[in-house]
Amino acid sequence: MTSVLLHHFDPSPFSEKVRLLLGHCDLAWGSVRIPRMMPKPHFTALTGGYRKTPALQMGRDIYCDTALIVRVIERLSGKSTLVPPGQAASVRALEEMGDRLFLAAIPILFRPEGRAVLVDQLGEEGLARFQADRAELFSGGNVSRPDDQFSRAVWTSTLEMLDAQLAHQPFVLGEHPTLADFSLYHPIWYVRNNPGVRGITQDYPHLMAWFERLGAIGHGRRHDASEAQAHEIAAACDHWQPLADEFDDSLNMAPGDEVTVGAVDYGVDRVHGRLVHISREALTLEREATFEGRVLGPVRLHFPRDGFTLSPASSF
Numbered sequence: 478m479t480s481v482l483l484h485h486f487d488p489s490p491f492s493e494k495v496r497l498l499l500g501h502c503d504l505a506w507g508s509v510r511i512p513r514m515m516p517k518p519h520f521t522a523l524t525g526g527y528r529k530t531p532a533l534q535m536g537r538d539i540y541c542d543t544a545l546i547v548r549v550i551e552r553l554s555g556k557s558t559l560v561p562p563g564q565a566a567s568v569r570a571l572e573e574m575g576d577r578l579f580l581a582a583i584p585i586l587f588r589p590e591g592r593a594v595l596v597d598q599l600g601e602e603g604l605a606r607f608q609a610d611r612a613e614l615f616s617g618g619n620v621s622r623p624d625d626q627f628s629r630a631v632w633t634s635t636l637e638m639l640d641a642q643l644a645h646q647p648f649v650l651g652e653h654p655t656l657a658d659f660s661l662y663h664p665i666w667y668v669r670n671n672p673g674v675r676g677i678t679q680d681y682p683h684l685m686a687w688f689e690r691l692g693a694i695g696h697g698r699r700h701d702a703s704e705a706q707a708h709e710i711a712a713a714c715d716h717w718q719p720l721a722d723e724f725d726d727s728l729n730m731a732p733g734d735e736v737t738v739g740a741v742d743y744g745v746d747r748v749h750g751r752l753v754h755i756s757r758e759a760l761t762l763e764r765e766a767t768f769e770g771r772v773l774g775p776v777r778l779h780f781p782r783d784g785f786t787l788s789p790a791s792s793f
């Protein structure tokens with residue numbers, strides 16, 4: 478099997494969602510650490526400008542956004558319990574709840590006690606650079622940087638609901654972990670990782686027991702790989718990953734068309750390439766990757782359809 482590489486950085490909550498899932502699925506994976514903020518020259522050489530963390534690489538195929546990455550991992554692992562057939566809609570809805578909870582977590586990290594820890598970690602100047610980078614991340618999309626009011630409206634009520642649900646069952650949708658659990662875990666992990674604000678997750682005993690159960694899964698069979706090695710692996714690979722479904726031509730676009738793809742929420746930088754495939758769940762385009770003048774060859778980028786737009790290149 479082509480090796481699986483995760484491009485990520487340690488404190489990244491969306492990366493933790495994937496790391497834990499890789500552990501649960503017992504897949505061997507290469508950990509490629511990337512910078513926490515722009516510029517990320519090795520990473521964007523592969524992604525064509527997509528900047529969000531994480532991305533999953535298999536040879537010359539790069540999967541962007543955890544909504545798609547978790548489904549790629551689910552298929553590789555053959556674990557049908559991750560999206561039980563009778564609960565696919567519930568799993569999807571809870572994944573979206575996890576995304577909202579992540580947004581609600583951000584202002585919590587910037588409350589005075591959380592901010593003090595960030596200053597310890599990054600220094601005042603580092604934190605200022607981090608905030609400027611995230612202001613840029615949240616510009617131009619349909620989701621603006623969340624504020625404290627949003628956070629207070631969403632955080633407590635969501636944790637209360639989850640705690641009540643977990644009083645009846647070990648995992649969010651029953652006896653076994655599903656993708657919903659991994660999607661809801663990481664925003665709580667994000668807050669719990671900051672000792673200044675960790676306490677606000679404490680008053681939910683069932684939720685905390687669930688959190689410990691999931692955290693105990695760990696990251697599984699992880700080994701380190703450098704960004705340069707990830708480039709070598711892409712350049713040396715001689716095959717593509719399979720594409721799902723027939724080409725969906727309902728968007729009046731055809732394979733080979735010059736297109737751009739970008740997220741609609743935040744981190745909306747558009748990636749330019751030739752259209753390869755439109756399936757029910759993914760958009761795939763191909764582009765030539767180069768790094769510091771060296772040709773790495775063609776790479777395919779896969780994005781979820783939901784949350785991304787595809788446009789003819791001429792319209793930009």
Ligand SMILES: N[C@@H](CCC(=O)N[C@@H](CS)C(=O)NCC(=O)O)C(=O)O
Binds near residue numbers: 514530531
């Ligand atoms: N919808 C994206 C969200 C990913 C996301 O927001 N990741 C954060 C880090 S946890 C990010 O990209 N931050 C900016 C960066 O890493 O440059 C996904 O599910 O992958």
